[in-house]
Amino acid sequence: MIKEKNKNTPQKPENMDQVLEILGGFGKFQYLILVLILSMEIPCAFLMFVPIFIGVSPPEWLCDNDTVSIAETCSCQGTVSAIDPEATVVTEWNLICGSSWVPDAVVSDWYGRKYSFLGISAQMAFGSVLTAAAPNPYVYALARFICGSSFSGFLGLTAVYTMEFLTPNFRPVASAPRLGNLYSVPGFLPESPRWLLRNNKIEEAHKILVRMAKTNGKEPIDLETIREIAEKERAASSKDPEDTSVKRFSYLEFYQNSTLRKTTLCLQGIWFSWSMVYYGIGYYIKNLAGNPYMNMVYMGLTDATGYPTSFFFNNWLGRRRSLVVFMTLAAVALVAVPVIQLILDVNNPGLGLAIAGLCFLAKYGSAGARCAGRTLTGESYPTAIRTMGLAFSGSTSPLAAIVAPQMA
Template sequence: MAGDNDDSSQKNIPQNYSQQILNPTRVIGSDSRSLSSTDFDNDADIKNAVSVAHIVSSSQVATTKPKTFDDLLESVGGFGTFQWLALVLLLSPEIPAAFVTFSPVFTGRTPSQWQCISNDTSQNNVTSTWLSSEEACDCQGKLVTDYSSIVTEWSLNCGSSWVSDFVTSIQMLGMLTGSLAASQISDWFGRKRVYLGVCFLMGVGQLLSSISPNAILYGIARFICGAGISGFMGLSTIYPMEFLTPKYRMLTGGVGPWGEGIMLLALLSYHFTEWRTLVWITALPFVLVFISVPFLPESPRWLLRNQRLKEAVKAIKTIQRINSASCFKNKGNRQQVQVTEELLEKIAMEELQQQSDSTTRFSYVEFFRNDSLRRKTLILMGIWCSWALVYFGISYNIKNLGGDIHVNMAMLGLSDAIGYRTSLLLCNRIGRRKSLILFMTLGAVFLVSLAVSDIFFVLSSTIVIILCFTGKIGVAAARSAARMLTGESFPTSVRTMGYGITGVAAGVGGILSPQIVLFGSLWWSPLPFVTFGVLSILGSVLSLLLPETAGQSLQDTVTTRCQAKSNKLEENLDKSVGV
């Protein structure tokens, strides 16, 4: 009887109800109207119809397979414990990287006063006199000071005063060359190995710096450090980004502890005044990188693009296993996807079906020959060059500002920390491009104000520091936005190479910044701030020329000129036949 009742109650369900409840606006057969309660004889019919629709809906969801890599990431947990773990492990080394980048501020500073100790042998008398940097050149005895640096140890004052800033430029030259090498190697051989390699370079370069017997070997060590720094800056964005879905990619540019690393460096330099001790202590944290990062898998997006399907399956299953055991996993009816080589191959084919570079190894020449890359490459290079000159110029000019250098450095780190978090809040709300324009303009306003005021008025050191650090907040936030915009603008097949070639432009700006600071200290004090303000304006203007990338899926391959023409012909053909 129960079965008869069920049959009698379900026979009154209008035909195609389950299809209509799944898509009520779709015309099914000849019945195009929407269903209402009048189409049923009683409440039992409605309940049975809903049950049927639910069964059909569930079966359709269960058979749905991810078609893109971002869909696959969502199906194995989206943003879960694994993504948090990857961000923590891959971004935490920003702290020792900040040590390496800005340690020359302390190791290469020139004392404002020197103590001249002379020994009059005729009268057996020792005299001590405090002299300014200019007066110290006339000292006939021994010059000493209350702290240690390469300037005091190797007597890099007077006629050799240019050496300290030149060594900083050598570090920036290392950043230029390292950016090219690390980016191309990581696109060819993977993110993980090269990430560990650049951390190794920073640690070794810092240790070599601490034992250098002269300025020449110290400069070579700083070159090695620079090569590691630039490679790290690119890979610390690209590597974790490729584990994330579009909604969360901004975290790679906004939650890193770079600013906190600068503040910690200020604290360490206050307690360790001997420069060699400071340098080797700041190299020690890199040991932790080689303990933790090897447990992370290679970027599955890179593996998939290079047809290394077995390794990609293993990496995806690792992500799925960690996220499935997580209290952070998204709730709801998320399907459990069986990750197989066949599924990944289908995703790869889906994403590459209209592309032609799946097995091509690109060179840097292609960035200027390829129509789809040339314009964005040149614009991003201009933005990064102007940004680097302003950012590193302000940072290395800190030793020429009034006040305590340790407090100034701590404020510098605080401005970075505030800038990155501000960028994190805005980039997903208003987009990467608008955020970059806003932050570069903010930096320009304060730096131009500082330059104009410095030309026409005599400013107190407090006002100079406030204006400088407020402008630095805008410049630091611009870096976070520019990192994301750059990473999302280039396809996976050349993404780190794209970051590398823009890093070359940043390296050029970094090389010039210490020299502008030196010229300002020697010739015209407003020169650095005038230069920084003008370049910030230039960066804002260039940012207007880029497309928005927020919320977009990452492109995996490059569209060549022939493929672009073929796609255009297909579009025109479709239009001509009325498709």
């Protein structure tokens, strides 16, 4: 008698994506990972955009009891002080005239996502404390450099770290959304099981997957199945299937391999483009009409709506098409700004509101492009060089962040 195969019997997983699906897909475990990691982007936003408020230059200065414009303060021979009592780094250190330039002034793939993440968080904590305690503009510039360098690594690492716990349909969530969590996170935060498998740490990866199964209320997958998956993925990524050693890649791979070179150059252009708009509008916001604090709230709302919308389009249209849609939207909104200035009279009260609206629309487009771009970049590289690839592709983003404030 032939027994009919039970349709409810789960199939044996053949790769990590199927393993994650069997263990609940986007379950409680993945939700906790996202909350722990992405919640730390909130203080990062304060850290990066605080110069908008503390770096404001007052329009008028007081020189020997005479009110003068900022252009006339350079010829003042007496004591110069700002008329506006609001304290900024410009007023505290008199950063005018000859000193006005001062304010503008592979680990993860080798050692794992968890400890690299905590190290970058510690670096950001040090930079933020140094920013607050800076006694002069030069120490302040150094502190901002530390914050900026750690922030760049943080963006790339958080995208990869969370992405490796998610199935393809939910990976855009990893690109959406530190200091207080620095001491509470390590106890729960696990290492990436994909990275552990790639580095022959199969037992450790299995423990994390068992923990994931219990949290999501699913049956755990046996160790032998995980071992077979690790061997398959190692054989697929290695030229010699019999070689069980762990190869450490370097950034030279991105120059020597023609496919990686072309992919990286395209992604670098994408990162530079959305970053120019994203940071340009972020630092230009002080020049928009209206209350600067409310404008910052509106800018935050564009991010809050841009990321969920991008998540929807990422799964509907795909990563590349979603990226094209959002970057086109941002480009059209920015091109419309000078057109509006030509059409409307300078004294028209609606001109400032129209420009602000277009800038927020462009910011919305760049936020969606950022989400789609980070997801596309993370999925364009294998696990062995994923963080390095995302960091190398995103290396043009800090360059755009440097240029954008000068243009704003």
